[in-house]
Amino acid sequence: MIELRNVSKSYPNGTKGLNRINLTIGKGEFVVIVGLSGAGKSTMLRSINRLHEITEGEILIEGKSITKAKGAGLRRIRRDIGMVFQSFNLVKRSSVIRNVLAGRVGYHSTLRTVLGLFPKEDINLALNALERVNILEKAYIRADQLSGGQQQRVAIARVLAQQAKIILADEPVASLDPLTTKQVMDDLRKINQELGITTIVNLHYIDLAREYATRIIGLRAGEVVFDGPVAEATDEVFAAIYGRPIHKDELLGEAAL
Amino acid sequence: MNGPGTSPASRLPKKPSRIKHYLTFILIVWMVWGSAVATDSTFRELFTGLPEMWKLIDEMFPPNWRYFDNVVPAMLDTIRMAIAGTTFGAIIAIPFAVISASNIVKSPWILYPARFVLNLIRTIPDLLLAALFVAIFGLGLMPGVLALAVFSIGLIAKLTYEATETIDPGPLEAMTSVGANRIQRIVFGVVPQVAAHYVSYVLYTFEINVRAAAVLGLVGAGGIGLYYEKTLGFLEYDKTNSIILFTLAVVLLIDFISTKLREKLL
Secondary structure (H helix, E strand, C coil): EEEEEEEEECCCCCCCCEEEEEEEEEECCCCEEEECCCCHHHHHHHCCCCCCCCEEEEEEECCCCCCCCCHHHHHHHCCEEEEEECCCCCCCCCHHHHHHHHHHHCCCHHHHHCCCCCHHHHHHHHHHHHCCCHHHHHCCCCCHHHHHHHHHHHHHHHHHHCCCCCEEEEECCCCCCCHHHHHHHHHHHHHHHHHEEEEECCCCCHHHHHHCEEEEEECCCCCCEEEEEHHCCCCHHHHHHHCCCHHHCCCCHHCCC | CCCCCCCHHHHCCCCCCCHHHHHHHHHHHHHHHHHHCCCCCCHHHHHHHHHHHHHHHHHHHHCCCHHHHHHHHHHHHHHHHHHHHHHHHHHHHHHHHHHHCCCCCCCCCHHHHHHHHHHHHHCCHHHHHHHHHHHCCCCHHHHHHHHHHHHHHHHHHHHHHHHHHCCCCCHHHHHHHHHCCCHHHHHHHHHHHHHHHHHHHHHHHHHHHHHHHHHHHHCCCCCCHHHHHHHHCCHHHHHHHHHHHHHHHHHHHHHHHHHHHHHHHC
């Protein structure tokens, strides 16, 4: 369970990135966060695993405050939260399997990981993760040899190998074409349903949000302006979140879905 | 009237003054002339010296090829010095590079002192370093190796930390998000991105060190340089010439191999 209690973030110049956000996200939910760019979607997602610091309030992960956590305690909480990025964030010069194994470093001593001595179970875990996203045959290829969609699936495999209980995905399909977008979103949904991993995704496309989410949260100027099941997220609701009628480029199109 | 018939010159902004260019020119001429006078270098000296130069070159040819056998061990020592010095320097350069990169170490109390030390090292000429180490450890190869090691630290660490600062921050962010600690972040997020650059800089430094090692003998730090001094001192210019040609061949060969390797790396 993830709880955001009165979370605010203000920047030194006075602008508010997040404004008094209160949210509770239960286990196994597939939440999609929508909003214009600059509405605070990315800031909110990144404050959940504290890649961004908040200035007020508190965030609890499974009852433990990540806001107050330090050092090993913080790393322990982060270990349970996997993250998928818009730009994949793989080490391009490393092999696929090494990128996936990087998800395991939180479980072992520094020395062991620095020497690359991952136990057999870890390697099996990494290979199984690659198999789950249908990319096992690329295990020993350098990451920069893969297409964008394949790289994002490697990133998802890294999160799986991490055995995360929560997945945060920050615009995971923004740099992919419609067909690959569908594959990556299907992978995320499959993982959510089969493994019961709580998933929070920032998305730009409204139809994609409707297709995959069980719950939609609308952000506008750092505030939650909508929070409800997909059925309630009508075109009018989206128009309210965006502060204007929906544009055509905010729809991915029927072809892909 | 701003009609099409009027000259546009009247509407142009004022031309920038050229006085700065003239002053710069005068300053440069004054500096060159002043330096020439102060160091007694005139064209007349050059012309009267020409016959001497011809005589020297004449004495250098033909090179004494048989002298090769005497200097081969010294040449091997020179290369060994370069290998040992570059290797020691390259190892010590790693921690220096890490603590000098602003995207890894955030504290200015570590960053700036580390960079200051690197800058300081690079301002000392390697010949001076060798002379210092000869004074401390006595004649031989050891001071030469140390001088090259110190010089290598300065160069490799600087180039590597600059390469480190241009890496993609994405993988580092990903490593933070999986719960990695500082060392794991560096090993998994930074090292794979800069390793090839680092190896390339080590090879480049090795090229420079072979050339530097060839003259370190002049201050008593071993290697082929010793034989330059010896043959020049005895006015055996044909022997000097053979050493020069030998050094040239070795340096060219090592440069060629190293350049090819570096092309493959990046």
